[in-house]
Amino acid sequence: MTAVPDIEFRGVTKRYGAVTAVSGIDLAVPPSAFVALLGPSGCGKTTCLRMIGGFEQPSEGQVFIRGQDMAGTPPYRRPVNMVFQQYALFPHLDVEDNVAYGLRQARPRLSAREIASRAGEALEMVRLAGYGRRKIHELSGGQQQRVALARALVNKPAVLLLDEPLAALDKKLRTDMQIELQNLQREIGITFVLVTHDQEEALSMSDFVCVMNGGRIVQLGQPSEIYDEPADLFVADFVGKTNLLSGTVAGHSGDLVEVALADGTVIAARKRTALRQGEAVSVSLRPESLSLGARTSGPFKGIVRNRIFLGSTAEYAIEVQGIGTLLAKADHLIGHGNLFKPGEPVAIGFASGTPLAFAETKNNGANQRVEKHVEIIS
């Protein structure tokens, strides 16, 4: 890599007493990227963010910001700013003073005029011009969110850290803010590191998604990669909706593996790791990769149990004898009347792609312990 990464983790481990929150992380975030740290609560993503911010020190390894080792650098000397969960706006200051807070800390001091003009610009950027003298508690959640953004960005950080920034907003506002954040990132061109447990949010906003589980990075890649080519069963399950079918390896044919499912059906699947004959596996079938039809020849036949019509698509829960309930998603083509009704028999085939087979690995339970701990520190 030619450019110095904005953020780099080298062998970073963080322990709280006997609990390991983050273990052996290596990660390099290129400049001007929008990166999401995605994982269930307790996976170590917030701890990573706090180590970038300087609120936690790694137990082992190093964190670099723009090539500088941050060991021993307190938060107030780091060129990063954070948008906190629930924003952490100063209740005793009005909107403008909240935004100007960071500017007032600058040494050498900035002139009052410069502070005012930069705070004004920042408020304009988040479309809150004219709100400067409002009290924080007079603002809506979305407005507070934007004040928090302006307060962090006004200092022109090298990296903006966002800790579940949208979690407190309702769905409509969340979607708006997702777009707004993306636009902002492109406009300013600095690196955004977003921590979220919401896979949709991670996939829709970021250039790279770093999926974490049990204190480790399980997959790093572009959103489509993560979705289409999940590295393991956890990612496949956590990112997006999928059908996981249990089976055993029945044979190999070239790069593919043949999996015998519970009902005896044998399907061909791609694999991530070498699989032994007879090994228990889970096969991931994305709902949208399934096709439905009265006449379609396919491996499964079932009966529609439920239908959720979503406008452009419809989701079906289909009961397949010997397998269980499969989730399928079909495009709704206007005027074709291709909707199946509950109770109707359907044939299920593969519309696109090849299913993925994963070795069944047991989760070691580390997750839960970490989760508990993170609750305490946050």
Place this chain on the structure above:
Amino acid sequence: MSKSYRDGLPISPENFVDQLMRLKRGSIGRRDFLGLTGLGIATAVMAREIGIMPTSAFAAESLGDRMSIATWPNYHDPATFENFKKDTGVAVEVNVFGSNEEMLAKLQAGASGWSLFVPTNYTISTYKKLGIIEPLEMARLPNFDGSQEDPRFTGEGTIEGVTYAVPKNWGTTGFAVNTKKLTKPMTSWKEFWDTAMAEGDSRTMVHDYQLTTIGNALKYYGYSFNSLKPDELAKAEELLLKVKPHLFAVSSDYQPGMRAGDAWMTMCWTNDGAQLHRDIPEIAYVLGKEGGEIWTDFYAIPKDAPNKPAGYALLNYLMNPQVAVKEHLANGAPSTDARVNKLLPKEVLDNPILYPAADLLTPLEFGAAATLTDPGRAELMARFKSA
């Protein structure tokens, strides 16, 4: 060696507990200190004004099973009340007070609940004037023998031929000196005040009590202890204001300071002087040769006493010389009753602190009621204390 290792140490645990117990009994300084905690009085006063509390005038001929007495701290032999209960079945509740004024305020407020109390000579005429004190039915006090009392001490209990109070004991107001610290012998109030501004600088205490502090300042010039003359009081004030910055404390709780060695000299009442001298022989008790105060504490019965029969019974019991002598030995103040003096050991009678030579007693004056209630002296004291 075995004796001395503690001598230089700070107060011992036992001693500290003693002091705390003393505090608990309310005996921190005789007349003044309880004023510190006596704010309950304001409530009582208001209660009377508003009419919340009924003023009880209950009187039955049976002795009942309880009564209460208002008196001074450390002033009785606790066994006295135990024995009285044994004899009569009446339990005695003891209320201790810090000053005559406080007692007066409480009694004036009404519903004090006392059936007997111990006023000092100069308040009796005031109680009588306010009509809150009972003329005593002497027939109910067969143990009292007026002929055995020294008339010098009993006079103020009788007003216009009616006896309102009978004496308990008497005493003087002089000063106590730590003769190890202040070696120059002293015999007069003039020396007391002059020393306070010289060798005794920042080691001298005066009472937080206008009667004695102003009275003894008047003695510096040879004026009457009870003077109300503006020019004489002005001179006394001048002296007091001059001495003020040199004082260790303005407080009637002088025993702790004297015992700890922080204070070297203090105005002092007889019984305290005797106690200090007994425990720390280098502390001497001096009566100013110019004069000063002599006082008598009396027993009297409030007009609204809830249990007068028991009040009379206890008073009569206390007038029994066999009982009174134990009281005397407990509180250390000299008795007014010749029958009691006969029962006292010789060393007590020979103690010059308790029974000073006649020539020292002659110039002493009883405090007067007008001296105590004079607003001008009260204001003078306030000016002195706030200077």
Place this chain on the structure above:
Amino acid sequence: MLLGPATAWLVVFLVLPFIAIAVFSVGERAPEGGYQAAFTFAQYANLPARATAFWNTMVLAPVGALACLLVAYPVAYYLALRAPQRWRLILLALVVIPFWTSLLMRTYAWMYVLGGRGIPALLAYIGFEDIRLINTPGAVLLGIVYGYLPLMILPIYVSLERLDRRLLEASADLGATPLSTFLGVTLKLSLPGVMTGFSLVMILLLGEYLIPTLLGGGKVFFIGNGLVDLFLQSRNWPFGSAIAITLVLVSVVVLIAANRISTRVSGARRVDLI
């Protein structure tokens, strides 16, 4: 209309006594002491006779409260933000427990600690003879700080404990050094607690007489001493009442001022004293 028990309580213990005191204050001292009915403002006109006492009190109260604050804040800060969670309650209890003993007792204990057989005796042991600690202004200040410390610590502790820790991180994140975070965020947001503690202690100090008497030797005359003397010694109830009324009015002014200041600096929060 039914009077609630709270209202009845207020009337009996606050309003009626206040009215009684107000009535007394326009009366006259009876010749034998106490009160006799009259309608005169002579007592109020006489207030300058206690000007020194008022002045001493007006100095003692804020200075004492300030000294108390300076000691209490670091303690409260440590308890709320630094002490390990599991120790916090124990430490807090240690702060409060002495309060179960009467102030008189505790002050008396100090008399012995500071008296000639206390610390000065220890000092004499190591060669510093005849050092007097008792009955000095320092002893009074010590007694005040000691006596009122819990009253100052608790409200500050509560306001610091309520403080959102993320605000401190946000401040650091925005480039503020620990000192400017303390000044700009912690201190300002704990101001309601500070003002509550300060006005509470100050108002109590306006009536204080015990500590200056016991540890100061009664040489400095405060308005509380003046009141005690007027009610219990010279029994000039009307004048005492006039002073009491004045003191109550001063206290109310202090409360209002404290509330104003704290509301202004720390935003919309209010000080709830009573």
